[in-house]
Amino acid sequence: xxxxxxxxxxxxxxxxxxxxxxxxxxxxxxxxxxxxxxxxxxxxxxxxxxxxxxxxxxxxxxxxxxxxxxxxxxxxxxxxxxxxxxxxxxxxxxxxxxxxxxxxxxxxxxxxxxxxxxxxxxxxxxxxxxxxxxxxxxxxxxxxxxxxxxxxxxxxxxxxxxxxxxxxxxxxxxxxxxxxxxxxxxxxxxxxxxxxxxxxxxxxxxxxxxxxxxxxxxxxxxxxxxxxxxxxxxxxxxxxxxxxxxxxxxxxxxxxxxx
Amino acid sequence: xxxxxxxxxxxxxxxxxxxxxxxxxxxxxxxxxxxxxxxxxxxxxxxxxxxxxxxxxxxxxxxxxxxxxxxxxxxxxxxxxxxxxxxxxxxxxxxxxxxxxxxxxxxxxxxxxxxxxxxxxxxxxxxxxxxxxxxxxxxxxxxxxxxxxxxxxxxxxxxxxxxxxxxxxxxxxxxxxxxxxxxxxxxxxxxxxxxxxxxxxxxxxxxxxxxxxxxxxxxxxxxxxxxxxxxxxxxxxxxxxxxxxxxxxxxxxxxxxxx
Numbered sequence: 001x002x003x004x005x006x007x008x009x010x011x012x013x014x015x016x017x018x019x020x021x022x023x024x025x026x027x028x029x030x031x032x033x034x035x036x037x038x039x040x041x042x043x044x045x046x047x048x049x050x051x052x053x054x055x056x057x058x059x060x061x062x063x064x065x066x067x068x069x070x071x072x073x074x075x076x077x078x079x080x081x082x083x084x085x086x087x088x089x090x091x092x093x094x095x096x097x098x099x100x101x102x103x104x105x106x107x108x109x110x111x112x113x114x115x116x117x118x119x120x121x122x123x124x125x126x127x128x129x130x131x132x133x134x135x136x137x138x139x140x141x142x143x144x145x146x147x148x149x150x151x152x153x154x155x156x157x158x159x160x161x162x163x164x165x166x167x168x169x170x171x172x173x174x175x176x177x178x179x180x181x182x183x184x185x186x187x188x189x190x191x192x193x194x195x196x197x198x199x200x201x202x203x204x205x206x207x208x209x210x211x212x213x214x215x216x217x218x219x220x221x222x223x224x225x226x227x228x229x230x231x232x233x234x235x236x237x238x239x240x241x242x243x244x245x246x247x248x249x250x251x252x253x254x255x256x257x258x259x
Numbered sequence: 260x261x262x263x264x265x266x267x268x269x270x271x272x273x274x275x276x277x278x279x280x281x282x283x284x285x286x287x288x289x290x291x292x293x294x295x296x297x298x299x300x301x302x303x304x305x306x307x308x309x310x311x312x313x314x315x316x317x318x319x320x321x322x323x324x325x326x327x328x329x330x331x332x333x334x335x336x337x338x339x340x341x342x343x344x345x346x347x348x349x350x351x352x353x354x355x356x357x358x359x360x361x362x363x364x365x366x367x368x369x370x371x372x373x374x375x376x377x378x379x380x381x382x383x384x385x386x387x388x389x390x391x392x393x394x395x396x397x398x399x400x401x402x403x404x405x406x407x408x409x410x411x412x413x414x415x416x417x418x419x420x421x422x423x424x425x426x427x428x429x430x431x432x433x434x435x436x437x438x439x440x441x442x443x444x445x446x447x448x449x450x451x452x453x454x455x456x457x458x459x460x461x462x463x464x465x466x467x468x469x470x471x472x473x474x475x476x477x478x479x480x481x482x483x484x485x486x487x488x489x490x491x492x493x494x495x496x497x498x499x500x501x502x503x504x505x506x507x508x509x510x511x512x513x514x515x516x517x518x
Contacts, residue, residue: 007408036417041407064410106428145424146431148300149266151323158295158420161413165404165421169365172405207512208503220496227487234483237476244467248508253466 010171011041013113016120017167018044019160020081022135023126025051031061031069032157033124038065040164041171045072046081046121061157078123078135079193086186087111087118087229090131090139091159093152098219100142101227105163108143109170118186122163127156137219138189140226184231191235196222202242206249269430270300272372275379276426277303278419279340281394282385284310290320290328291416292383297324299423300430304331305340305380320416337382337394346370346377349390349398350418352411359401364422367402368429381422386415443490450494455481461501465508 019037024030030053034045045068047053053074062069075081082088089108090100103111112120123139125131136142145162147154154162187195200218203209209217230238247253278296283289289312293304304327306312312333321328334340341347348367349359362370371379382398384390395401404421406413413421446454459477462468468476489497506512 011407032414032417035410035414038410039406039413039417041409061414063414064412105424146427147298148270148427150300151294151297153323154298154420155291155294155320155322158291158298158417161417161420162424165364165424168405168407203500203503206503206507208500217496220493224487224489224493224496228483229486230483234479237479237483241462241465241467244462244465245504245507248465248504249512251510253508 006172007041010168013116013171014041014167015044016115016118017042017112018046018081018085018119018121019164020046020048020078020121020123021050021156021160022048022078022081022123022131023051024053024124024156025127026057026156027052027055028057028061029127029156030055030072031058031063031065032155033160034058034062034065034068034072036157036161037164038068040161040168042164042167043068043071045069047072047074048078048081049076050074078131079138079189082121082123082138083188083190085119085121085189087115087120087141088123088139088189089121089141089143090123090136091125091163092130092136092142092144093147093154094130098216098223100136100139100223103141103143105143105145105166106170108141108163109166111141112167113170113173121189122167124156124160133219137222137226138193140229184233187230187232187235191232192225192230195225195230195235195238198239198242202245205246265431266300268432269427272375272430273300273426274303275374275377276301276371277305277340277344277378277380278423279305279307279337279380279382280309280415280419281307281337281340281382281390282310283312283383283415284386285316285415286311286314287316287320288386288415289314289331290317290322290324291414292419293317293321293324293327293331295416295420296423297327299420299427301423301426302327302330304328306331306333307337307340308335309333337390338397341380341382341397344378344380346374346379346400347382347398348380348400348402349382349395350384350422351389351395351401351403352406352413353389359395359398362400362402364402364404364425365429367400367422368425368427370400371426372429381426383415383419443492446489446491446494450491451484451489454484454494454497457498457501461504464505 058069059066317328318325
């Protein structure tokens, strides 16, 4: 239905997207996810701490997507799989106490098609328990398929299929490549984690964060800054602000200050 | 995400749609298709000459959609399964010599949502050879998922999942961006201005902002925080952080701190 050039244009966008399966329990689902990806033009599969891989069942269910399995990158956890990404989207059926901004699958497609400079990860949790709250907090957005109230639990590979389908539809339709929209490269997930470490230690030092009674403070601040999608210069500004705060708290301000 | 009334309205449309699997070879696919249907709010499954049904593997893959399997109607062929339908849509990856009018999956959803008086069948062929030409000629339309040229062969249950997803999206009245998903009221413009005043004075106090050489610092910080819409609790957290910074800079920390 789509010509060669459509396919090539879609592929260029889809190459920026990795599918990250976290703690997958059933190897068959890994194979079925690989097949779902390849039929939609995605090829980059990351497996964070899979229960059992490689596995005969994965190979069987992948059918002609065995190459996707063979090129899959196995990491020790989700953090390692998304370290160099600038846009991380978690899938979740559950509402969290502190909610991330939510995307409909169709909005996911539009967002990814429009984010021409991002390295994108779409992250899928375990079959039985999904993503942990801590894993979810590494995400910029949460995507949710509006299932029937009668039965909300989709098969893992089926969720991969629907989201990859929406990505492909957006890539083929590719409304407007939002290329030159931003003037700075975006902060990486790894850079953000270093910022959160610095933020946590600084807030502790000025006694705003009490380690014995942290409440939801860091969770809320993560949600706030992940929503912004900081660029690298902004990250540098915030790091500078934190360093200045620490110096002030330690009484290390320059002597020529008036107050 | 969708309220009760959305779900009920969608269900009324989805009740007019039956899923017809013709000559399915792998019983596991029947179970996976039943699960895909039920999560999207469809319940009426017809099995035309299945190779092996009921089957342990179908039950296993259906998980909590066993009721869909139990209520499935087994017929001797496709003709019997669609006999009382007024709108019959065949799925096919192949181009036929005599081509039926073609639908994109999204158009399928729109067509079905708009056909309020029709009894609708969506028909899926065998895993290896699809629908025969004779079976295809019993259809009013043909629907085709635009797969990647690199791998066009989707799993049967995955095709059922994507089409049922599009039916559900159309039934729900299309992707509504989820406005009301936030758990706190948003910050007012006035509240934001007070925050920026507080931010500016604090950054001056810790010597990070130099009034004689402000560069673009406040401009960049405004752009940063304005990019998201802060809620009131987040604004309170940020104000608290600034106040704690000022106290620390003035040496007013509680005496029981260790450093």
